[in-house]
Amino acid sequence: MASETNQDASQSDGKATGGLKPTTAMLIADASAAPAEHPHFIHSLALHFAETAIFLVAVVGAIALGLGITAYFAEHHYVLAYLAAYAGFRFSDLIVREDAEDSPPRKELGRRIAAQLPLLATFAAAPFERTYIYGGSAPAFVSALGLLLELLGMWLALGARIQLGFFTSGRTAEHPVLVKRGFYRYIRHPIYAGTFLVTFGWTLIYGAPVTAILTLIIGTILAQRQMKSEEAAMSASFGEEYDAYRRETDALIPDIW
Structure with missing residues (x-):
């Protein structure tokens, strides 16, 4: 009877009874839900x-x-050979790559796209420099050297990724494994070193010295930043074991860097 009394009172005042005004709690709930959609x-x-x-x-x-x-x-057979080899490299790299399981697919896609931007810039800059500054084709021995570096880089990057997966097979989150064999016996970041050789080889295919120098400078800065972040995480995970491994090995080039 109490509910009927309230209803009659609403009607006598001439106010609609079909809906309720939002309460403060409802407004707070709506406000908190909005950022989740952003x-x-x-x-x-x-x-x-x-x-x-x-x-x-x-x-x-x-x-x-x-x-x-x-x-x-x-x-230009060297350019075509490079592109064919690079396509095989990218396809093979995707097959043997171990994706981050804790990254959402969309976030992972965005990260991969952003990581390819410097590479795309190099792919555009080298032919632009050759065509509009020097003209003609690069010397055959320079292009051959670029193709050779690309093949070496593929062998190093893919081999290191395969070794990383092989030596860490069967690991668990509670018992991670620090890989110190294979290529990792000599350098700590063979995948970066191989990928850098693959990219640098493209500048030699076209004989583009300015792009080659910029690739060296920018690639060094990006690699240094990425390696510093990864090594900090590895040191936090493995402690003194990784610190000792870092003292015994070089980052990218044996006995140099």
Whole structure:
């Protein structure tokens, strides 16, 4: 009867009884729920941008093929060989790569796209420098050296990743393994070293000294920053064992760095 009395009172005042005004608790709940949707929107927007960028690259590639870039590859065998080998390298690297299980797929995609931006800049800068500054083709021995470095880099990066997976097979989160065999016996970051050789080889394929120097400088800065972050995490995980390993080995180049 109490509820009926309240209803009658509402009607006598001429006020609608079909809905309730939001309480303070309801407003607080809505406000706290809003930020949860914001990261989702940002990730979705990033994926759309990435999809658009990939589509535009595909369109540019189709136009380039229509303009006769295949004839260019026919005349420049070292460039075509490099691209074919690099495609195999990227495909193999994805197969043997161990993805971070604690990273959301969208976050992982964004990280991978961002990591490729310096590489894409190098791929654009080297042919631009050769075409618009020097003209013609790079000397054959320089291009051959670039292809050789690319193959060595592939062997080092892929081999190190395979060794890392092999020596850590069967590990658990409670008992991690510090790999100090194989390539890791001589340098602490063979995957970075191999990837750097692969990238630097592209600048030699085109004979682009300015791009080569910039690749050395920027690549060194980026590698130093990444290695510092990873080594701090490894030192926190393995303690004195990793500190001793770091004192006994070099980072990228034996007896140099």
